[in-house]
Amino acid sequence: MTVPAGVAIATRDLDVLSRQAHAIRVDVLRMIAPIGQGYLQQGLGAAEIFTALYFAELRLDPQDPAAPDRDRCLLSTAHNSAVFHATLAARGLLPRERLWTYCQDGSPVEINVSERLGPLVEATCGSLGQGLSVAVGMALSARRRGRGHRIYVILGDGELREGQVWEAAMAAGSFGLGNLCVV
Numbered sequence: 001m002t003v004p005a006g007v008a009i010a011t012r013d014l015d016v017l018s019r020q021a022h023a024i025r026v027d028v029l030r031m032i033a034p035i036g037q038g039y040l041q042q043g044l045g046a047a048e049i050f051t052a053l054y055f056a057e058l059r060l061d062p063q064d065p066a067a068p069d070r071d072r073c074l075l076s077t078a079h080n081s082a083v084f085h086a087t088l089a090a091r092g093l094l095p096r097e098r099l100w101t102y103c104q105d106g107s108p109v110e111i112n113v114s115e116r117l118g119p120l121v122e123a124t125c126g127s128l129g130q131g132l133s134v135a136v137g138m139a140l141s142a143r144r145r146g147r148g149h150r151i152y153v154i155l156g157d158g159e160l161r162e163g164q165v166w167e168a169a170m171a172a173g174s175f176g177l178g179n180l181c182v183v
Contacts, residue, residue: 012056020090021051027086031102038103038111043083046154049183050080050087053152062092066119071149072138074122076131077156078112085109085117093120129162131155132182136168139180152181 011017028043054060058071075084085102088094094109094117101107108116114124122138125131135153142149159165172180 010055017048017051017055020055021047024051024083024086024090027089027096027099028082031082031086031099034100035103038082039079040082042079043086046080046083047087049154050083053154053183054087054091054093058152059149060091060093060120065093069147069149071152072122072135073120073152073154074125074131074135074138075113075154076125076135077128077154077159079156080154081111081113084113088117088120094118128156128159129164129168131159132165132168132172135180135182136172136175136177139172139177140175142179143177148179150179150181152183154183 024047025044028040028047032038032040032043053073058073060070061067064070075081082102085094085099089096089099098107098109102109103111108114108118110116112124113121115121123131123134125134131153132155135151139151142151155165169182172182
């Protein structure tokens with residue numbers, strides 16, 4: 001795999017991952033400061049989670065972001081949109097210059113992540129509690145089709161109070177979905 005210039009590669013080196021999380025935080029600040037809106041605190045607080053997922057855990061190829069056997073990651077909470085976008089750009093999955101269009105009219109880099117961004121947005125999960133239900137369906141489908149990819153879903157603390165989340169969690173346990181990872 002050829003990595004474009006300026007794009008970080010996947011690694012498990014903790015020093016490299018720490019520096020990458022810092023760089024992602026800087027981009028989150030640069031995205032939000034000029035417009036005065038967005039999810040700054042969440043972006044600063046979740047940088048390590050997104051860095052670990054996109055640089056050390058998820059199997060994906062920036063040269064083929066829609067590869068059928070890539071791991072999937074669903075963002076169930078909109079509160080992590082800025083860090084999600086900054087992470088995709090750092091990993092080479094989104095042109096970095098697009099970050100500076102965050103929350104602008106007509107930009108696919110929206111405050112609520114949607115499929116307009118491209119193939120790495122598996123579903124728009126703006127209503128609290130939907131992400132885990134979608135992820136359970138995707139994990140079940142992958143297993144039934146004999147696919148080896150994993151499904152990751154990032155949940156927010158507020159949506160953990162939604163009944164739909166716990167119904168999806170019980171369904172995942174009932175189905176024995178070993179290819180589903182909930183953060």
